[in-house]
Amino acid sequence: AGLAAATATGRLGGPGGVPLAARVGIATGLVIVGDLVGEGAAQEEAVVGDTPNLAARLQAVAEPDSIVVAEATQRLVAGLFTATDLGERELKGFTAPVRCWRIVGETAAESxxxxxxxxxxxxxxxxxxxxxxxxxxxxxxxxxxxxxxxxxxxxxxxxxxxxxxxxxxxxxxxxxxxxxxxxxxxxxxxxxxxxxxxxxxxxxxxxxxxxxxxxxxxxxxxxxxxxxxxxxxxxxxxxxxxxxxxxxxxxxxxxxxxxxxxxxxxxxxxxxxxxxxxxxxxxxxxxxxxxxxxxxxxx
Missing domain, CATH: 3.40.50 (Rossmann fold)
Known part of the structure; x- marks a missing residue:
């Protein structure tokens, strides 16, 4: 889904004909979903916890048109997607360095x-x-x-x-x-x-x-x-x-x-x-x- 979102966004033209770009961060873990916040079209369920915070930090690390995932996510998709090890990064809000991976694309595995x-x-x-x-x-x-x-x-x-x-x-x-x-x-x-x-x-x-x-x-x-x-x-x-x-x-x-x-x-x-x-x-x-x-x- 992240790859598809980045590809689709890249096809859109921004102001002055400049192509748009998307950055995607993905983390895996427990999330606490709470009450509705906001109003109208902006209304959404409150989501808190380390996992959504980590995804947001990974998204900030990602280059335009790229997807960065946490190590736990990388372990889950290993063999299904090719990835480049970006090494450990100091991320705001996390005491220990976090290992990051950039998803390159799907593998040739048939099943x-x-x-x-x-x-x-x-x-x-x-x-x-x-x-x-x-x-x-x-x-x-x-x-x-x-x-x-x-x-x-x-x-x-x-x-x-x-x-x-x-x-x-x-x-x-x-x-x-x-x-x-x-x-x-x-x-x-x-x-x-x-x-x-x-x-x-x-x-x-x-x-x-x-x-x-x-x-x-x-x-x-x-x-x-x-x-x-x-x-x-x-x-x-x-x-x-x-x-x-x-x-x-x-x-x-x-x-x-x-x-x-x-x-x-x-x-x-x-x-x-x-x-x-x-x-x-x-x-x-x-x-x-x-x-x-x-x-x-x-x-």
């Missing part, structure tokens, strides 16, 4: 599990389940498509089991397509597929529209997908505003939706003509309705 488990622990007590998955993968490589639903309590090791399966099938020719659902995006249509396409195409934060369009074109060409109709559909889905590079499809919303879902399915089919495809949909209990519709059609 929460991957971000938290750079080094995997040994797989224990799941050999029967892994053998079952491996046997189904063998059937798939023989031309018999397979669909499995892996369920269990949170933290029981579902993602670890899938990581073991992905490592096991890596020995042979295969494509692995990974889609990650999120509690934050249950109302964002096709978010898992959009994120997958952005990773697969190699988008980075400072890519302009033309660069993203070129990367998307390269991706479709690389997997042998028919780019004719799919390219403008997917460019529109990814909000690539490369003016003059493609003509956005002018279709009624239901037709545009149907053709986009069909194009996304054809991408998987194109991958499957080159090698067997392992499609992993993680945290599917958070899947958005449109992605669920696409997945049902794919199955």
């Amino acid at each position: 929460r599990f991957e971000a938290r488990h750079a080094v995997l622990t040994p797989l224990v007590g799941r050999h029967e389940e892994l053998a079952f998955l491996a046997e189904r993968w063998h059937r798939a490589t023989s031309g018999q498509g397979q669909v499995l639903l892996l369920t269990g309590e949170a933290g029981i090791g579902k993602s670890r089991l899938l990581a073991a399966l992905a490592a096991q099938v890596a020995a042979g020719p295969r494509s692995v397509l990974r889609y990650f659902c999120s509690a934050h995006y249950t109302n964002s249509a096709l978010h898992p597929l959009i994120s997958h396409l952005e990773r697969a195409a190699g988008f980075v934060g400072d890519d302009n529209a033309d660069t993203r369009f070129d990367k998307l074109t390269t991706l479709l060409t690389g997997i042998g997908a028919e780019a004719g109709e799919a390219l403008p559909l997917l460019a529109t889905l990814l909000s690539i505003d490369a003016r003059g590079r493609y003509r956005p499809p002018k279709l009624p919303a239901p037709a545009l939706r149907a053709r986009t879902l069909a194009a996304l399915t054809r991408l998987v089919e194109a991958s499957a003509t080159n090698a067997p495809v392992l499609v992993l949909v993680e945290d599917a209990h958070w899947i958005d309705p449109t992605t669920a519709e696409w997945l049902e059609a794919l199955v």
Whole structure:
């Protein structure tokens, strides 16, 4: 949210056309929320404690268009975001120096599990389940498509089991397509597929529209997908505003939706003509309705 706020503010023009800039400070800890203070639009709940005070001091330390976090926050997001250690700073109101970190951006980690488990622990007590998955993968490589639903309590090791399966099938020719659902995006249509396409195409934060369009074109060409109709559909889905590079499809919303879902399915089919495809949909209990519709059609 801090990165998005800083980026959005940077697009706004200030007085005399001078761009605006935002500075963000984030701290983590206990906060006491009290009675309402102020009046009208300025009314808010009183928030007191060391944590909001620390966030305010970190915000003062931050350079324009940057996010500075406290060490406790950095420990929580390590692996999910890249950060630069700013060292210890003397902050007003705090007796001891406070270690500060500047958030650079999100990491390339594809999932929460991957971000938290750079080094995997040994797989224990799941050999029967892994053998079952491996046997189904063998059937798939023989031309018999397979669909499995892996369920269990949170933290029981579902993602670890899938990581073991992905490592096991890596020995042979295969494509692995990974889609990650999120509690934050249950109302964002096709978010898992959009994120997958952005990773697969190699988008980075400072890519302009033309660069993203070129990367998307390269991706479709690389997997042998028919780019004719799919390219403008997917460019529109990814909000690539490369003016003059493609003509956005002018279709009624239901037709545009149907053709986009069909194009996304054809991408998987194109991958499957080159090698067997392992499609992993993680945290599917958070899947958005449109992605669920696409997945049902794919199955």
